[in-house]
Amino acid sequence: MARATTPRRKALTTLAAWSVALIIFFPVLWMILTSFKTEASAVASPPEFLGASWTLENYAEVWSRSDYPRFFWNSVVISVGSTLLGLVIAIPAAWSMAFVPGKKTKDLLMWMLSTKMMPAVAVMIPIYLLFQWLGIYDSKIGLVIALMLMNLPIIVWMLYTYFKEIPGEILEAARMDGAGLWNEVVYVLAPMAVPGIASTVLLNVILAWNEAFWTITLTTTKAAPLSAFIASFSAPQGLFYAKLSAASTMAIAPILILGWFSQKQLVRGLTFGAVK
Amino acid sequence: MNMTLRALLGATALLALTGVAMAETEITVATVNNGDMVRMQGLMDDFYAKHPDIKVNWVTLEENVLRQNVTTDIATGGGQYDVLTIGTYEVPIWGKQGWLASLDDLPADYDVNDLLPAIRGGLTVDGKLMASPFYGESSMVMYRKDLMEAAGLTMPDAPTWADIEKAAAAMTNRDAEINGICLRGKAGWGENMAFLTAMSNSFGARWFDETWKPQFDQPEWKATLDFYLNLMTQYGPAGASNNGFNENLTLFQQGKCGMWIDATVAASFVTGKDSTVADKVGFALAPDNGLGKRGNWLWAWSLAIPASSTKQDAAKTFINWATNKDYLALVASKEGWANVPPGTRTSLYSNEEYAKVPFAKMTIDSINAADPNAPTVKPVPYVGVQFVAIPEFQGLGTSVGEIFSAALAGQQTSDEALAAAQTVVTDEMTAAGYIK
Numbered sequence: 001m002a003r004a005t006t007p008r009r010k011a012l013t014t015l016a017a018w019s020v021a022l023i024i025f026f027p028v029l030w031m032i033l034t035s036f037k038t039e040a041s042a043v044a045s046p047p048e049f050l051g052a053s054w055t056l057e058n059y060a061e062v063w064s065r066s067d068y069p070r071f072f073w074n075s076v077v078i079s080v081g082s083t084l085l086g087l088v089i090a091i092p093a094a095w096s097m098a099f100v101p102g103k104k105t106k107d108l109l110m111w112m113l114s115t116k117m118m119p120a121v122a123v124m125i126p127i128y129l130l131f132q133w134l135g136i137y138d139s140k141i142g143l144v145i146a147l148m149l150m151n152l153p154i155i156v157w158m159l160y161t162y163f164k165e166i167p168g169e170i171l172e173a174a175r176m177d178g179a180g181l182w183n184e185v186v187y188v189l190a191p192m193a194v195p196g197i198a199s200t201v202l203l204n205v206i207l208a209w210n211e212a213f214w215t216i217t218l219t220t221t222k223a224a225p226l227s228a229f230i231a232s233f234s235a236p237q238g239l240f241y242a243k244l245s246a247a248s249t250m251a252i253a254p255i256l257i258l259g260w261f262s263q264k265q266l267v268r269g270l271t272f273g274a275v276k
Numbered sequence: 277m278n279m280t281l282r283a284l285l286g287a288t289a290l291l292a293l294t295g296v297a298m299a300e301t302e303i304t305v306a307t308v309n310n311g312d313m314v315r316m317q318g319l320m321d322d323f324y325a326k327h328p329d330i331k332v333n334w335v336t337l338e339e340n341v342l343r344q345n346v347t348t349d350i351a352t353g354g355g356q357y358d359v360l361t362i363g364t365y366e367v368p369i370w371g372k373q374g375w376l377a378s379l380d381d382l383p384a385d386y387d388v389n390d391l392l393p394a395i396r397g398g399l400t401v402d403g404k405l406m407a408s409p410f411y412g413e414s415s416m417v418m419y420r421k422d423l424m425e426a427a428g429l430t431m432p433d434a435p436t437w438a439d440i441e442k443a444a445a446a447m448t449n450r451d452a453e454i455n456g457i458c459l460r461g462k463a464g465w466g467e468n469m470a471f472l473t474a475m476s477n478s479f480g481a482r483w484f485d486e487t488w489k490p491q492f493d494q495p496e497w498k499a500t501l502d503f504y505l506n507l508m509t510q511y512g513p514a515g516a517s518n519n520g521f522n523e524n525l526t527l528f529q530q531g532k533c534g535m536w537i538d539a540t541v542a543a544s545f546v547t548g549k550d551s552t553v554a555d556k557v558g559f560a561l562a563p564d565n566g567l568g569k570r571g572n573w574l575w576a577w578s579l580a581i582p583a584s585s586t587k588q589d590a591a592k593t594f595i596n597w598a599t600n601k602d603y604l605a606l607v608a609s610k611e612g613w614a615n616v617p618p619g620t621r622t623s624l625y626s627n628e629e630y631a632k633v634p635f636a637k638m639t640i641d642s643i644n645a646a647d648p649n650a651p652t653v654k655p656v657p658y659v660g661v662q663f664v665a666i667p668e669f670q671g672l673g674t675s676v677g678e679i680f681s682a683a684l685a686g687q688q689t690s691d692e693a694l695a696a697a698q699t700v701v702t703d704e705m706t707a708a709g710y711i712k
Contacts, residue, residue, distance in 0.1 A: 038550075039550050040529070040549075040550040040551075040552075043526045043529070043530075044530070045526070045530055045532075065314065065317070124348065125348065125352065128348055128352060128354070129352055132352065132354050137354070137356065138356065216337070216341060216345070217344075217345060217348070220304055220306075220333075220335045220356050220357070221304055221333040221334075221335055224335070228335075228337070231336075231337050231338050231341055232309055232335075232336035232337060233309060234309060234337075234338035235308075235309045235310055235338075235522075236308070236310075236338070236339045236520075236521060236522070237310055237521055237522070237539065237541055237542075238310060238311055238522070238525075238545060240309070
């Protein structure tokens with residue numbers, strides 16, 4: 001029996017949800033506010049808000065000092081490219097694990113996930129040398145491959161979970177109607193798993209966009225994405241918090257906007273199959 | 277083949293050759309984000325006007341990230357960078373490893389003899405200049421003249437640690453949120469250990485004796501750490517174990533520190549437009565204890581060429597431009613003498629215009645007071661004032677820094693901290709083969 005929802009309970013729940021959301025979002029909000037302050041105002045104690053000196057100077061300086069469009073374009077290519085390449089590999093892998101599992105499927109899934117537990121720095125030198133040797137250091141294709149491999153376990157796991165929710169009988173029916181493997185995956189499975197695939201794509205684009213260790217380690221000038229753009233404004237000697245905030249805001253703005261407009265799809269995908 | 281075709285082919289070949297002759301050499305410069313480096317990037321039009329055949333690509337990174345990337349590249353012979361921005365700590369180590377190209381063949385107008393002897397000494401390995409200093413720094417006392425005056429005290433130009441303690445006690449006003457002194461407490465070999473190692477020199481302490489035996493069990497280190505902890509506990513800011521350069525700069529600029537002992541480069545910040553106490557700041561040499569050594573460090577951000585670079589000629593051309601006397605004159609003409617990269621050349625300090633900059637004299641006096649080859653009172657087997665120029669020091673310095681930072685946070689006593697430091701360093705040095 002459904003629990004009765006009183007107006008008071010609804011108001012309290014709404015208030016609690018907004019409070020939690022504000023706490024989670026506050027660091028980002030503060031960073032955005034700081035980006036519009038002068039350097040002196042940015043580090044004022046107690047922190048200034050209404051009485052702060054507001055300015056657009058930080059954005060002007062960050063824009064003039066660096067080639068933002070190049071960093072932005074590199075981020076787009078690397079994050080979208082690695083996600084799409086990951087899907088090409090992960091969809092067939094997840095299909096086989098979900099619908100024709102073998103004895104070792106569970107072990108294989110666990111092994112894939114376990115690769116995420118190794119600290120990245122442990123394989124830094126081998127990967128670095130490999131990239132040098134293959135001639136893909138500081139190239140977008142190199143980073144697409146690196147980030148795809150890094151996120152592949154997550155993509156496979158997510159798709160596997162979504163595919164498991166799809167009744168096998170539907171695929172069987174398609175086969176009985178004469179659908180081959182390709183048609184079964186493309187015309188039956190994929191449309192049914194669209195919410196799951198969409199949320200997988202969004203999550204992995206976000207993960208790739210925000211990745212900083214490999215994108216900074218494996219690039220210098222040509223393929224450096226927005227993570228390197230932010231790092232270039234971090235200063236050990238000197239207070240440049242407002243400029244650093246402006247650079248960070250410019251770096252996260254595209255992904256923040258993407259997340260905002262696709263939140264419905266993202267939530268739907270992430271909660272897919274959560275309630276039976 | 278008719279004449280027309282021959283002529284066309286000949287013209288094409290000539291064009292191709294012209295293309296080769298005019299081809300740009302692209303060099304990649306790895307650097308940190310600080311005011312002087314940013315200023316240089318803004319003055320590149322001058323370089324391109326003089327050297328249109330060289331294009332410079334910048335890779336600007338946070339100091340620790342830069343150190344990691346450059347170390348990886350240079351150790352694996354990657355050759356991704358043609359010019360590196362490196363510190364005084366790396367130069368002797370990397371120079372000895374054969375990772376850097378010698379800069380002894382820079383043009384005569386570079387005037388190597390004009391480099392400050394202390395700085396040049398720190399960048400020379402086996403008699404060869406391995407890096408060219410872009411700016412040099414030491415550390416000194418920055419203090420509030422108004423608070424000292426209100427307390428009825430005068431800061432000597434060359435104070436002792438006793439003077440510093442007395443001034444800190446007099447200026448501390450907890451009700452007005454004024455801390456008598458602000459010092460580094462954040463753990464790290466380049467953070468609290470840069471300060472504490474330099475300070476320990478003035479107390480006669482040393483990291484190692486001549487046989488590489490750690491010295492944290494000696495009375496000189498006990499005196500250093502006890503004095504530091506007492507000073508900071510009584511007159512320092514709350515949460516000082518989290519404070520590094522930028523945190524103390526914030527406190528000082530907001531008028532919450534009576535004194536701050538840190539890098540000379542901070543002088544331009546505390547007297548700059550973002551400082552609320554800009555017109556009230558005085559400068560003095562880092563303190564001593566009457567033992568003949570002051571508690572100041574010596575550091576230079578320098579430009580070097582990795583041996584793996586295939587464009588060493590273009591890299592040397594760039595380094596000559598960026599660290600030449602002419603560059604200092606260029607900055608002065610565009611941005612004023614106060615913004616000239618300090619601490620590298622003798623001629624700068626004999627310039628009458630530069631002498632008018634308020635912190636110029638104290639900077640050069642501080643740099644001259646540091647000797648990386650004889651940093652402390654007793655003899656040592658290492659080079660370096662606020663560091664020990666061995667590859668193991670980054671890890672050792674950070675480990676000991678964490679122990680001392682914990683002592684500052686009240687998590688252990690100074691005796692416990694020193695005993696722990698002695699154990700950690702002894703174990704590491706034994707494992708590394710220094711102690712037989």
